[in-house]
Amino acid sequence: MQVNLKKSLYLGLAALTFASVAGATTASATTANAASHHVVKTTKKHAKKATKKRAKKAAKTVTFKVTKSLDQSLVYKSTGKNAIFTKPGGVKNNKLKVSKSDMSSKANSTSSNDLFMAYQQVRTSRGVHYYKVVSFDKKVRGYVYVKGVQKIDNPTTQAAKPSITTGYVTTNNVYNLPVGYKFAADSSIKNFNGINFSADKFTVDDAVTVYGGDTYYKITDQKNPLINGWIKASDFNVNMPDAVKNAQNTAQNAANAIHVTYVNRNNFGSTVDTKTINPSGMNTTTGTYGINDVVNAINASLKGSSYNNVVASDISKSNLNNLSTVNKGDNLTVLITPQTTKSPVNYTLSQVKDQGTVNQSVSELKTGSLNNVSVSQNLKDSLFNGYSNSAFNYSNFKSQLLSYGAPMNTFTGNGTNSNYTYKFNAAMTETHAANPNLFDSNNQLISNATFSDVSSQNGNKGLNLVYDVIDNSTGKTVSTTPNGTTSLF
Template identity: 40%
Template sequence: MQSSLKKSLYLGLAALSFASVASVTANASNANAAKKHTAAKKVTYKTTDSKLDQSVVFKSTGKNAVYNKPVGKRSVKVSKADMASKANSKNTSDLFMAYQEGVTSKGVHYYKVVSFDKKVRGFVYNKGVAKVDNRQEVANPSNTTGYLTVTNRFFNQPYGEKFAGNTLKHTYDGMNIAANQFTVSKAVKVNNDQTYYYVTSKDNSLVNGWVNSVYFSNTITKSAQDAMNTKNAVHVKFVDAANLGTLVSSADVQPNKGAYDKGASNYSSDEFNAAINKQLLNSGYTFAGVSTDGNANAATPKQGDNVTVLVNKNNTSSVVPATFAFNSVSLVNGFYTADATSGIAVQDVPSLTTDQQNELKGYKNDTFDINKVVNDIFASGKTWNVIKSGGATYTFDKDATLRAYNADKNFGNNGNNTVTFNDVFNNQIHAYYTKNTDNNDASKSTTDPNADFTTPGTQQKAAANVRAAADAFKNANGDSNAKLATAIQSVYGKNGNNDSLKNDISASKLNMSDNGDLQALNGALNPAPAYDTNTTNIDNALNGIDSTKLSDSTTEANINAVKAALKGKDLATVKSELKGNFDVSGSNGDKKSSKFANLTNTQVSNLNDIVNKLQQSDLASN
């Protein structure tokens, strides 16, 4: 019975426990259900302003993402990480325009935004973007006049300054404005660190707008130069003179480099003819004349004129040969000098091959290539490299020949940058040779025991340089200094200077008084110093001489004292002042001007004696 009682007690307790647990579980479930019912309350969104100022620019702060909608089940349009990247971006496309503003029922404020490139549109927490000033006024360029390297990138506003208005202006499509000059009046920098200029055409004020500064250049652009050349050119049709119905070619030519002479309103006939001949170089045709049909002033045209030029097809009568003068150059006293007593006899010049002869012939307006001729005919091993004549052997000197050629006004120094066969037919090319005697032993032809032959050609080369400079100086234009600069550059190149020539003069041991050309060159290189001829300065110098140094006229110290006092003064003027103020030849004894009252007559006489012993060089400044 006790056993049965225990079992009943156990079962009762178990049932009671189960009931308690069931009650607790039921209460918990009811509580959760209540909580769920409260959380399910819907969050709403209300637009507070649907017409925001669209000229305001926003930039990402990098703190929040962009969503497709502000509340509810939404998706990410731009992640927070991407927005952080846009916060540091200089790309205009990464800026935003906010066109709506709203707030959720929880009080969270959002902007509805669109990126400048219109690829992103959505909602962002209002702390996720911030307003920025996207227009910074900057200084205009130092030179506000220039050209546009690109002429189809005009905007109504600096590109990227704000969301709207970033489209290109097409107002000037089809207009030829490549040659126009533009003036900058405003400069602005935008978010992407690009600077934009507001430019206006100087040729047409209606052509204006904002352009990227990288497209503005103070240097004339190729397209502008080409357009300007076309505008300033004379438009030429070349017609065969033998068949006036045959158009050979056409071209725009630029007489006188496209500019009239001062005061002129048209090109001269010489300017126009020179431009035509240049255009016809190597064309196979030569200039025959200008047709005046329809244009009586065709021979002296204006910019933009249309002119018909008659040309003749080249034939055998147009072929001319290049002409040469073979200059003998001897080694005398260790340097080159023209050989006046003997030269290369014409009959001793070797015959050329047929190909070489043809190379020295060409149509008058074909270009002549001196370097090719030198390499094919005069170079080592070629026909005219070594010539034996009159018991001597002559060896071609390439450097001397080319320097003389390039300095000659008829050839390399003609200002045309081109030498034609007509040039080398009418003017001889001087081919320079060194003359060696006694079995070609050059050292045996010198009488100077100090000639430098340890370094081959040192003294000779220096002399050749000096002579080439003298030739170039003679043929150059301008004043003495300009001619000297031209001569030095022709011999030594752009890095040459006065010292280059002075060093060669010293090394060559040339007598610079040998002829007028050398004298002229030396005079320009070493101009005579200018001496003071001001009589007041000279009187002061004379009066300032220490009178104790004029006790006699023979003591070296006294002479040196007078030299020092008169340093830099013109000796002839000094003597004139002495004669005018100190009558040292008067029959009644020496008489002196009152302005030199500190000197006795004896001192005046000694001073006069010292001055008469001096040379102008004694008074040269150090």
């Protein structure tokens, strides 16, 4: 019985031990299995994420390709809606070339330099279309969204030729083709190697108007057909330009001139001056001038010189003694005599009446109604006195006596005119109407107007100085009827 009991215990322990080992083995296998499944699931998850990441990254990379070449004869202008870039939008390393703001300015520009030629159309991997463009002045090249430019029709159109197609070219800017004629057109200025064609007549052969409104004429020189090209319409004139006329007159005057040497009669025959003069009335058949025309021309040349006028007997010729006529090109010697006696210039004062109305006029102002002014004797002598044939220096006269703060700029009235102030009116004084021998018909100062000229104008009343009469109580310009004859000095 004990033997059986021991045997039973032994078998029980063995069985228990085996069960424990089996259980442990089973447990280990189960744990390993679970770990293995976990690793596989994690790897798949990471792989899936990596694939998505790569796909996302690939989706962000934008590429482009040319879809078509465009007609390069077409012209485009900016719409102002889009900028220009170095590459289509979204492409790596893309940079701004022309901002949207600048493109907006180009949209409103009338310059052909701000037009574009589009020569490629491209599509990005996102399906967006762009044009590759270049500006007419070739300073801008890049990509713009297709709605950033628009095609324009006929940037260069046929224009009407002038009604008179023969005339003169007033510029040296003769172009190979009109500026803005078309993209890549040679619009450079032709080089005619310094040829002066300003006096040549040209014929207008054609006319076009380019974008922006400038009209150009195609011209050909009638004298030299090799001189041709395009000019702006404003540089064509049917009449010979004044500069050309003057140049031709100068050349003609030089050919027809008489050469005069002026000698001081009182100073041992010393030479005072030499001049080239052109008398009027030349006989074109014989190339001669009458002696009276020569004397008048010489006296005109002495105007303002402080020398007396001459007569025919004061003139001698080096080649002939007969002074009834003088040949063009002759050399003359003229004896001139300096003036020695000065005389004062005549002057009067006037007022502006009914100023600013249709009845505005200028009337004489009696100096007796004005208070005297203080001017030194030396200043009076230097400004009012001069030789009859010496130039009257109005600018100096005005500066010393008439400018603001000078003695004759403002007068005060006396007696019944004591309520008035008299202020110098330069604008009314410095006109041909007020002083016809001192100011020309364009109201420009005649620089060589003499004391005699000034004194003899206005019916020998002389220099007419015009004043505004101001009522001191109201500050308004009024008209008065002053009287009196006393001197201002």
